[in-house]
Structure formats: C-alpha cells, structure tokens
Amino acid sequence: MTRSVLILTEERGAGGIHTVTNRLQSALAAQGWSVQMQSVRHERPGFLALFNLARQARLVIASNNFLPAYWAVLLGLIAQRPSVVWVHGPLSEVLDARPVPRWRKWLLNWTCRMADALVFASHTSQASLLRLMPARQLQVVIHNPAPPVTAAPPSLAAQNKMLGFVGRLSVEKRPQLLLQTLALLGAEFELTLVGDGPLRHELEQLADTLALRERVHFLGEQAVGPDTYRQWQATLLSSAYEGYPMAALESLAAGVPVLGTALPALQEMLQTQATCWLAPSDSPQALARTVQSVLQMAPEIRRQQALAIAERHPADAFAKAWQDLLLRLLGERTPGPRTVHFVHTGPAYMPELNAYEAHLSALGHSTQRHSTPASVPAQADVVWWICGRVSATHAQRLRHSLQVHEYASASVGRWPAIKDSIKRWQHPRPQHRVFLNDWVRERMGFDDGVPYSLRDMGVPAYFLQAQASAPADHDLVYLGEMSRLRAFVPALQAISKSGLTLLLIGQLPGDLADTVEDLPGIRCTGRIEQHDVPAQLLRARAGLNLMPNQLPVAMQTSTKVLEYLAVGLPILSNDYPWIRQMAAQYPQRIELLSSLQTPEVWTKALQAAASPMSDRSEMQHLAWSHRLSTLAVWQQLGLQEASR
Known part of the structure; x- marks a missing residue:
C-alpha cells in the first residue's frame, strides 16, 4: 500500500514554518511518500473535498498547532486517520503575548489531546505546551534541520562590520x-x-x-x-x-x-x-x-x-525522525534496537521477567520494568503487560506502541471464571498474546484472531550446570510457595513419622512454622537468594512436589518440578492433572503417590526413586534460553536480532 500523507498548512511565502514544512515535504518524498500539501486558510476547498483528501492519505499532519491543527484532528477523527500536530513555537509565551478567548484555549487543549502525536520543534516548545495543558499521548522532539553547510568562507564587504x-x-x-x-x-x-x-x-x-x-x-x-x-x-x-x-x-x-x-x-x-x-x-x-x-x-x-x-542538525536525521514517527503511527517499524517496557503491577515474583530481559539484551534490545503503567512513556516501542488487569486508559494512551498481553496463569481466588470473563471483555485488543499453555489459553477464551505464543516456564542455565559438592544430607527437599503446605500438613506429619528428613527452602508463614517446629526431621532454610537455590536442592536425594488438585494451579506448570529436573533430582509428587502429563514425559524421574498420609508410602517411594543425575544434557530444553528462542512473538514484533 502506498505511503501517503496530507499536510495541512496556512503559511504563505517566506517564513521559518513555511521553509521547514517544505523541507519535510521534500524529505518524505525522497523516502517514497506521496505528499499532498493543502492550505486551510487560503483557497481552502469545501469540507467534502478535504475529507476525501484525508481518506486518500494514510496520515494527516498539521503544519502548526492552530488552524491546521484543528482541521487535521477533525479530519483524522472522521476519516479514521492518525493525526500529527507540529508545534513550532512556545505556546505558553505566544498566548501570553496574544491572549485568546477561553473557548479558543479550550479548543487548543482539545486539539492537542485528541491528536495521535505531537511533534515539537524543540524541547523549549514542548516544555511550554506542557505548562499549559497535560499531554499524555505520543510526543517527539524533532529539531529543525540546517541547510547543507556552505564550505566557502564569508564574502565580506570592504568595511568589516x-x-x-x-x-x-x-x-x-x-x-x-x-x-x-x-x-x-x-x-x-x-x-x-x-x-x-x-x-x-x-x-x-x-x-x-x-x-x-x-x-x-x-x-x-x-x-x-x-x-x-x-x-x-x-x-x-x-x-x-x-x-x-x-x-x-x-x-x-x-x-x-x-x-x-x-x-x-x-x-x-x-x-x-x-x-x-x-x-x-x-x-x-x-x-x-x-x-x-x-x-x-x-x-x-x-x-x-x-x-x-x-x-x-543534519537533514537526514530530521527525515529519519519523521519517517520513524509516521511508520510507528501506521503500525510499521524500521529495523534496529528497541525498548520493551514490562508492566507488572502485582507483588508476585516473576522469574520469566529476568529471562525475557536476558533474551532481549542478547538480541541487542533494551528493557524497562514498571510497577505502574503511568510511568511507561508514550513513545514506548513495545509494552508488555503481565496480566493482571490492563488499564484501558493507558492502553489507549499507548495505542501507537506494540502491545503484548501475557497470561501466565488463569485467575485465582474467589470466582476465578468470572474474573477471566471480565478480563476477556475489558482488556483491549493487543498485537500479540502470550499464554503459559493451551489450557490457560482455552480458559481465557479469546476468539478475536490475535496471534499468540505458548510460553512455558523455564529454568536459569546455572540450574543445569550445578553439581553437588558433598553427599546429600536430607532425603527430600521442597521449594516454592510455602503457604500451599497448609493443605498438606498430614503429609508432612507422615514424612516426619517415616524417619525421612525434609529440607524446606523458603520462608514459612508464622502459623506453619509453629506446626513444622514440632515435626522431627523437617527444617527450613528461610529466605535465600535465587542463585543459591541449586546448591540447596542438591543437599537432598529427591525433590518434593505438593500441589492442591484445584484449578487453575492443577493445570499450570509447577516451576519447582522443572528446577528439580534441571539439577538432576528424582521427584515425588501427589497426583493431579499437570504432574500426570509430566510423569508421562519423564517416567523414570517422577513418581506419583496415591496416599500421602501413610509413612510407609514415603519410605518405599524414596527407596524406589531413581538416583540423582549428574549428566543432564537431555534436560537442556528446560533452560529459559531454549524456551524463549522459538516464540513467535519475537518475529511478529520485529524483535529478532537488532542491527546495531
């Protein structure tokens, strides 16, 4: 499709705005754009003619933030075309020098808020406008270009002043x-x-x-x-x-x-x-x-x-900045490094964020994390929402950024199905979605044709490289969300009565700590750094996985199971749907227990468990680098290796 743009002007003859607007026209034409210039003050055609010009173009640019801006935004809204308002002078100072009626200020405010992008000739002009009104949409400062440098020295007159x-x-x-x-x-x-x-x-x-x-x-x-x-x-x-x-x-x-x-x-x-x-x-x-x-x-x-x-102030930098902006408004992108902004508003620890950052950094891109969407800049290349709730207000503000919605889990707590239905109804349509697995995707129920990737959990490479430095001093080790053990106190009591020893890695809640204190053979490390986890896991002969057989957790990846496999430990687990699939995939490494409250069951299970593996080359597919490398999201968003 031909790239075409309509530039609305009111300037005539000489003048800085007239000059730089002509420079923009030439720069865009040189990059293959079809450019239509139309005055909206002198010899302005009728409304229908202007509307048709806007419909024929893919974008509408106003040469300044007054009369052309009003027309550009109005035509953009009606013709459903992105509108760009070019702000040259410092608006606050202009209005101080030439006061306008209140309705005119309101119109200026509305115009700047409704434009898809504001282009400022300088940071001075940007700061001046922001003193007058909030502008939360895409803003870009593009300095005016200098003409080609003249090599010849000045031709001075006879007198020299x-x-x-x-x-x-x-x-x-x-x-x-x-x-x-x-x-x-x-x-x-x-x-x-x-x-x-x-x-x-x-x-x-x-x-x-x-x-x-x-x-x-x-x-x-x-x-x-x-x-x-x-x-x-x-x-x-x-x-x-x-x-x-x-x-x-x-x-x-x-x-x-x-x-x-x-x-x-x-x-x-x-x-x-x-x-x-x-x-x-x-x-x-x-x-x-x-x-x-x-x-x-x-x-x-x-x-x-x-x-x-x-x-x-080279002309090619001016041309490239405009080209990049217009392509961005059209949903296209030029090659090169980008910044991905991850929005994670909840308190949960998300190991995948570290993995994403490492993966994108290796490809030449940069990342930023945000605990609130308000801090994401309007010019963000990619906004990656860790859902949660996606703010419709900020999604609209960031509408010219590529947006990804990630669902690492279905909703939990009370009324989870209703919560998922609300998300499906309220969340705006992104360019891509990422789901933990097919079950989560089907549970969320999106049917709008948005491309998606399935991204399972992974483990850092150092888990696969870790080796035990001493013989195991515990029979079992448990890693993960400690509060879930409240539902398995009888199992902990059976493990203790069997004479087996259990190492809990993490911080126990107060009530659970009191319970465990009375169980011989079970001890807790307290909170430790993630990098120290493999060495603690290797202090045991087998990993313990206990997960309530309740949705959604019963159908979602248990990261601890992957980490046990990555360090070479065999696994003893209660029976539920997801672990059943894993046991079929790793029959020699995972044993499912039908009864958890009988001490003899634990003793026999550990005796029958496989030995820890020192060679885990067959587990390399669990590494985050492998999990992420095949995702379709990178290619769709243009996040393959960046040319530096």
Whole structure:
C-alpha cells in the first residue's frame, strides 16, 4: 500500500514554518511518500473535498498547532486517520503575548489531546505546551534541520562590520531592540533587515530618530540563501520567544554566528559550544557588548564554531525522525534496537521477567520494568503487560506502541471464571498474546484472531550446570510457595513419622512454622537468594512436589518440578492433572503417590526413586534460553536480532 500523507498548512511565502514544512515535504518524498500539501486558510476547498483528501492519505499532519491543527484532528477523527500536530513555537509565551478567548484555549487543549502525536520543534516548545495543558499521548522532539553547510568562507564587504537580521518585522521579533543596539555600536557597524511586517514604518521612523538611516538597510521580503548571510559578520536575533529558529540554522550553515538575547530555544540550539554568543540580558547595552566581544574573535574561529553547530542538525536525521514517527503511527517499524517496557503491577515474583530481559539484551534490545503503567512513556516501542488487569486508559494512551498481553496463569481466588470473563471483555485488543499453555489459553477464551505464543516456564542455565559438592544430607527437599503446605500438613506429619528428613527452602508463614517446629526431621532454610537455590536442592536425594488438585494451579506448570529436573533430582509428587502429563514425559524421574498420609508410602517411594543425575544434557530444553528462542512473538514484533 502506498505511503501517503496530507499536510495541512496556512503559511504563505517566506517564513521559518513555511521553509521547514517544505523541507519535510521534500524529505518524505525522497523516502517514497506521496505528499499532498493543502492550505486551510487560503483557497481552502469545501469540507467534502478535504475529507476525501484525508481518506486518500494514510496520515494527516498539521503544519502548526492552530488552524491546521484543528482541521487535521477533525479530519483524522472522521476519516479514521492518525493525526500529527507540529508545534513550532512556545505556546505558553505566544498566548501570553496574544491572549485568546477561553473557548479558543479550550479548543487548543482539545486539539492537542485528541491528536495521535505531537511533534515539537524543540524541547523549549514542548516544555511550554506542557505548562499549559497535560499531554499524555505520543510526543517527539524533532529539531529543525540546517541547510547543507556552505564550505566557502564569508564574502565580506570592504568595511568589516556588517550585521544582519532575517525575519518578520513584528512585535514578537522585537526588531526595535536591534536598532537600539546598533545605536550603541561604532559608526563602522551597519545592520541589514531582510523581511517585512507591520513594524516596518515604525522601524524606519526609529532609524531616523536614532540617526541610523545611513547604517540600516531595509531590504523587504526576498529569497534568502547562504550568500545572504555570508555578507555579514553576525546574524542578530532578539525575539521575545522562538521555537527553533530556521534563520539561525541557515546562518550557522553559512558559517556566520548567531548572536542574540538568551532565548531558551537559542540556548538549546547553541548548547555549550557558543555560550558567549548570547547576551546576559535583554537590554540593548548587553547585546551591544556581546556583539563587540564576539567580533573580536578571529573570523575563522567564529566560522568553524558556526559550522560545527549546524552539522549537529543534519537533514537526514530530521527525515529519519519523521519517517520513524509516521511508520510507528501506521503500525510499521524500521529495523534496529528497541525498548520493551514490562508492566507488572502485582507483588508476585516473576522469574520469566529476568529471562525475557536476558533474551532481549542478547538480541541487542533494551528493557524497562514498571510497577505502574503511568510511568511507561508514550513513545514506548513495545509494552508488555503481565496480566493482571490492563488499564484501558493507558492502553489507549499507548495505542501507537506494540502491545503484548501475557497470561501466565488463569485467575485465582474467589470466582476465578468470572474474573477471566471480565478480563476477556475489558482488556483491549493487543498485537500479540502470550499464554503459559493451551489450557490457560482455552480458559481465557479469546476468539478475536490475535496471534499468540505458548510460553512455558523455564529454568536459569546455572540450574543445569550445578553439581553437588558433598553427599546429600536430607532425603527430600521442597521449594516454592510455602503457604500451599497448609493443605498438606498430614503429609508432612507422615514424612516426619517415616524417619525421612525434609529440607524446606523458603520462608514459612508464622502459623506453619509453629506446626513444622514440632515435626522431627523437617527444617527450613528461610529466605535465600535465587542463585543459591541449586546448591540447596542438591543437599537432598529427591525433590518434593505438593500441589492442591484445584484449578487453575492443577493445570499450570509447577516451576519447582522443572528446577528439580534441571539439577538432576528424582521427584515425588501427589497426583493431579499437570504432574500426570509430566510423569508421562519423564517416567523414570517422577513418581506419583496415591496416599500421602501413610509413612510407609514415603519410605518405599524414596527407596524406589531413581538416583540423582549428574549428566543432564537431555534436560537442556528446560533452560529459559531454549524456551524463549522459538516464540513467535519475537518475529511478529520485529524483535529478532537488532542491527546495531
């Protein structure tokens, strides 16, 4: 399908927004996009014609956050196309300078909230908008690009103090400050103003008042190129506010420094490379001193500094950032490293998270964990929900991220089937689902055609590598959720009466600890680090698995069983559906006991148990690396090995 975009504009002729919008059009066209430009102020077609243009495009972009933005969001909603609002200037400062009615502010707020993405020309513009209104959707800062760097040195006039200005002669540009600055400089300084606007006549009068008529040149609106700037020693900028001024970038690319007041946007552009180019205050005196100081530097040093700053704003980076954003809004992705954001809001320990992180890191991707979805950034590449409950609000906020819903278990507690039905009804539709096994998938009951992977539990590689350092000093070992042993106190009593010894790895609840304290031969390690578990398991001759025969746990993987197998221990277990399947798969390693309360049964079972295995090469498939490598989710989400 052809990639096509509709760009709505209102600018005409010269101006920074007009210039950079044309740059965007050229950049997208060079990458194979079909680009339609349409003014919504001058010669705007009828609504139906605009609607048809939006339907023919796959995305709608507003060239600024006012009239084009209103149209872009409205058309995007009606035509069901993603809308992007391009925010150039600092909105808070703009509205302070030009107050608007309350209904207009409400419209601006609504427009920015309803847009699928906001693109800011600078961090300055982003911070300004966020001071006015919350914006929780996708936000990207894409700095305006500089023109190609001009290699030729400046073509200076005979007298060597020429200054310049390019822009609209309007209140927000404060050009009168430039004339007041010129009046404080020596007679060898001259100022050229390229541009027109409502202050033109007032500025001409001010030039006469300050006796500057011979030193100020009003050229009016005209085409601007590198040769324009290269006739000057410096370009001056004195605006009350700016987004990310194109005139400054054009000057820098021509090798001409930009001197001005300490605008936040100009500070962002120059960074630490040319802090002396900014006056410490907005006064004409401060700007005049800055001009004199900078022009005392060697011309070649000034030129190299300007070119170095311009080279930090390449056109290809601008084009790539826009391309990546638009493809993201279309649900497409460019190759390369990504960040997967895991949302796990519950307290349960999830060993699979460590495994996912290691697997993705080996592929060249990065990961972040979140205990609340509110901390997931709107520009997240992939959001992986460990369900739980998926927040519809945040899922909508993150709608342009690839989303995975993982169901490692069916619901537990009271009314589990009802809980699963609520999840099925409430959870939004993701790009992929991951289930522990087929039983969990069927229990959840999704039938919407979303692709899925079955991801069983696994074990860390060090379990498969562990070897006993001394003879076993216990007969049995139990690892896992200790509270479940409350249902098996009679079995613990039978083990104790049989004379067998049992090592419990973990922290017992208080009531259960009191019970176990009275049972000879049973001791508890307390909480230990996961990495120390294999050595503790190998202190026993066999692993013990006790699981209530209740749904959903009776149909779900018992991780402790995999860990026993991984360290080579035979297993004694009560009988329930899942362990029955495992016993059929490992008949020599797992023995099922029909009676748990008879001491003799435990004694005979342990005598008949197989010996621990030192060579577990046939168990390598239990490793997390093997479990995860074959999942379909990686290919579908583009998370194969990243090209670095």
